[in-house]
Amino acid sequence: MNLNNNKKQKLWYNEPATAWVEALPLGNGRLGAMVYGDPFHETIQMNEETVWSTGDHSLDKSQSKEQVKKIQEAILEGNLKEADILTKEAYDGTNQGSYQILGNIKLDFQYGEGKQKTVHTYRRELDLETAISRVRYTVGGVNYRIESLVSAIDNVYAMSMTANEGLSIQLEATLDRPENYEVHNGELPISIVMKGQCGDETSLHYCGMLQIIPNFNGWGKEGHATCENGKIRIENASSLVILFTAATDYKSVSPEQLCIEYLQSAVNKGFDAIKKDHIEEYSKLFKRMELSLGEDRLYEFLPTNERLMRLSEGDMDNALIALYYQFGRYLLISSSRKENELPANLQGIWNNLMFGPWGSRFTININTEMNYWIAEQCNLSECHEPLFRLIEKMKEKGRIVAKEMYGCRGFMAHHDTNIWGDATPQENWPSATSWPMGAAWLCLHIWEHYEYTMDQEFLVKAYPTLKEACEFFVDFLVEDKEGRLVTCPSLSPENVYRTEDGYETSVCAGPTMDNSIIRKLFGATMESAQILGVDEDFIVQLEQIKNRLPELKISSNGTIMEWPDDYEEVEIGHRHISQLFALHPSGEITLDNTPELANAARKTLERRLSHGGGHTGWSCAWIINMWARLQDAKNAHKYVQTILSKSTYPNMFDAHPPFQIDGNFGATAGITEMLLQSNGGVINLLPALPEEWSNGYMNGVRARGNYEVDMEWQNGELTKAVIHTNTSTAQGKEAIQTVRVKYKEINKYIVRCNDEVVPYKELEHGIISFEIHNGEQYSIVRK
Known part of the structure; x- marks a missing residue:
């Protein structure tokens, strides 16, 4: 069967975007663009992966081994209020900075001498088969066609504008951003440059460069182009090619010179060749997979936003779900390429603010991991590689934090990291900041990559990282009153419990999620060492420690216990469902091998959801995966419908709200899990087909x-x-x-x-x- 009917692989709309969450995303992993498609006052909002404000990279003096020891003692002695107060003092986290908007390309068009303002037959679309945005419309009887792409080969945003007859365009173009920028004429012909810093004097420098190549020869009209005061003016053009690129001094000594080189190469190559190479390169990734869930031809004639609206009113649209699935794959290809410096952040690569939601950082208590659930299963293994580079970057600072703050070997990170791989506690968020498991969870992606590829050369290079992540816990784990080895201090991400005397806190020892992550990490490292024939003594040590970790327990209400004791949850319908890590993604809980725990996992989901859980986009996506693992097709399908109808913007971006890309990736992973699972050494066909x-x-x-x-x-x-x-x-x-x-x-x-x-x-x-x-x-x- 063949899904390559181009109509079915497009998001399309019959009017321009008026809001950022209506604009259409393009990207090559390094550069991101949001295209609005306005025929008169067009905005193309641009991003570059390394445009970050500088954060504080140092450990606060209060974050010391002595402080941590005091917290540990208070927790282990049951003095939870004291431990909570000490934790809030000791974990006064640093500011890790924010991913920022690069800027906007502003294009003001006029058409002919009459300056017509009426638009007919308007259509804008995003073609997932080719990763090209197209805008088509008619003004004054002339049909205009605009194509845009972001090329991974040529490192440029490229736009071509043509018409069927007698095109005569007046265009004024400039660049801007909310703050910290200046625009001046460029060295290249018909070009302007925007430069500045991402914050104070210690911040990164950035450069964005725009060049326009007009054609004045098409219709015999006299035309010309000028650059003045940071603006480009074009008169009487018969066609246009617009090129943009950007760089920072994160790695390049001269971002401006790098931009010049990119644009000179692109101009010499020409738009048609750029487009041809772009399609060929991109298609090698995208066309590896096909999905059909049944068709309804009626919906082919409705714009994407109308289809989403109908679905929210209860309609079924299986073709839209298949499109949403492929859009998730498209977003990963567009925001995380093998050649990239950085992985997809909290918004992939698309952010229109100086300080993105939650800093648009790499939140590693689920969100960054969720971004990569689809990398292997959806046949995009190369897109995983930027995440592995980030983990390697984290090791240097993670070792320092492990040693200076905890007195441990190995490396670790807390719940957030950034472009510099910071491992320090982030901000002062009592229900999140002191979680010590971020690096451990990320390292499980190393093992997942091996499980899917069976690539021993990769495992040889990656094994030392797995080992270092384990070494931290070999030193960090402490014995509790029952003789178990537990993480301390820790918490269950972003959730709060109430003690018997009514005190509300997050701090604890050995929460269920920690134990599940360590079991998985130790198991993966032990198996890796056995495959490679190394570290026999270390394998024995990990096995001994693993056997002393707290086991999964069922609480008095029949659910999986989240904390070491059967505490009362403050928010029963909390968005995090961390105690079910063992169900998904770990696979420790299965219907076949642990039926009692699987039943308790079901009750956990039911209880969460009956109290309002799954109300954010990414949480809803995680729930799809969990129902799929429980092979509950009805509920899995229900939450696919829910995320599309309640947590999806008109451009199909996930709505936390605001936009977080993990919901897109997590839901795509969930749909895959409904149709095929391969955990536990078994290929399970159609396990949750609704x-x-x-x-x-x-x-x-x-x-x-x-x-x-x-x-x-x-x-x-x-x-x-x-x-x-x-x-x-x-x-x-x-x-x-x-x-x-x-x-x-x-x-x-x-x-x-x-x-x-x-x-x-x-x-x-x-x-x-x-x-x-x-x-x-x-x-x-x-x-």
């Missing part, structure tokens, strides 16, 4: 073990699945492996390879196992 998606197909989805899977289904039943094996990145993987596959009534299916039936063994829980040879593909079809 009735509403009874017909469809999914091609190119990835599974752990370095597999790629295609599936088709009709009337809610699997008709065919194909498992592709791959040796290209699986160094060290044996030629013959055993794969396990799960599906309801799987014994009614046969497995074929090269037209021959492959024998399989039937196992418990509807699982079959069979041998596979790398480089072959295996079809699962009805007998």
Whole structure:
């Protein structure tokens, strides 16, 4: 089957954007653009990944080993009020700065001598197949066409404007940003430059450069271009190409010279060649996957914002869900490329403010991790690499914090980090600041990348990072009154409990999420060491410590216990559901292997949701993944509908509110989990397929073990699945492996390879196992 019908892969609208959350995003990971599509007063809002204000990178003198010891003693002795007060004093966090808007390209158009103001047949769109924004409209009987893209190859935003006849444009162009900028004429022909700093005298310097290439030869009219006082004026142009690029001194000695080089190269290449190379490069990533959940042709004729509105009124639109899914993949490609310096932040790469929501930083108590849940499963493994670079950057400062604040080896980070990889406590937020698990959770992405790719060369390079993350906990964990080893001080991210005497606090020892993360981290590190044949003694030490971690417990109300004791929650419907980390993403809780815990996880979700949980976009997205892991198709589908109808802006950005991109990525991951899961060594086909998606197909989805899977289904039943094996990145993987596959009534299916039936063994829980040879593909079809 083939989904490459271009109409189905577009967001489109019949009027210009009037708000930022209506504009359409473009990006190459380094540069981001938001295109409004106004025919007369166009704004293209620009970002560059390293435009950050400077934060405070130092540890406060109050954050010392002695202070931490006092807090530990108070917690372990049960003096929680005292521990809370001491924690608020000791964890008076630093300011890690903010990701900032780079600026705006402002384009004021006039059309012909009559200066017509009436627009007909307007349409703007974002083509996900090509990562190109198009705006089409008619003014004065002339049809205008504008195409925009951000090229990863040429490092420019490029825009082409053409018309079908007699185009004569008057254009005034300039650059601006809310503060800290100056604009002057550039060295290049018909160019202007915007320069400044991102804050005080210690901040990064940035440079943005705009160049326009007009064509005056098309219709015999005399035209000319001028640059004066930081403005470009074009008269009587028959076509236009607009180029923009930007850089900072984060790594470049001369951002302005770098911009000149980018633009000179782009001008010499020309728009058509830039576009051709851009489409070819981008398509190699985007076209790896296809998804159809059933079609409704009626909706092809409705703008995207109207489709979202109808869905919020209760309509079903499966094609819109498939579009939303691919939009999530598009956003990761556009904000996190292999070549990038930085991973996707809290807003990907798109931010129109000097101080973005929550600083638009890398919030690592779930949000940054959620950004990358789709990287491997959605066949975008290369997009994971900027996150690994950030982890490596964090190690240097994470070691300092581990040593000076906690007296430990290894490295760690708290709940936030930034462009410099800061590991210090951030701000003074009692329910978040003192959490010590940020680096540990991020490191699980290293293991996930290996599980999907089986790339031992990668694991050899990454293993020391996993080991260092473990070393911190080897030293940091303390023994509690029951003889268990616990994190202390810590908290369950952003949540608050009430003690028996009525005191409200977050500080505790050994919250459930910490234990789950450490179990997963230790397990991944132990398995990595075994694969590589190293550190036998360290494996033994980790195993001994792992066995002394607090186990998952069920509370008196039947839910998974969030804290070490059965405390009363202050906000039952809290947006974080951290105690269910073991369900998702960890996979420690499963229906087959831990049914009692799975039932308690269900009750946890039901209790949270019955008290208003899932009210933010990213939380709703996490809930989709959790219902999928519980194989509850009805509830998983309900929250897919919920995030689209209640937490999605007209341009399909996720609404926390405000915009946070993790909701987009998390929901895309959740839809994948509904259709295919591969945790626990089993490829589970259609584990949470809802009735509403009874017909469809999914091609190119990835599974752990370095597999790629295609599936088709009709009337809610699997008709065919194909498992592709791959040796290209699986160094060290044996030629013959055993794969396990799960599906309801799987014994009614046969497995074929090269037209021959492959024998399989039937196992418990509807699982079959069979041998596979790398480089072959295996079809699962009805007998």
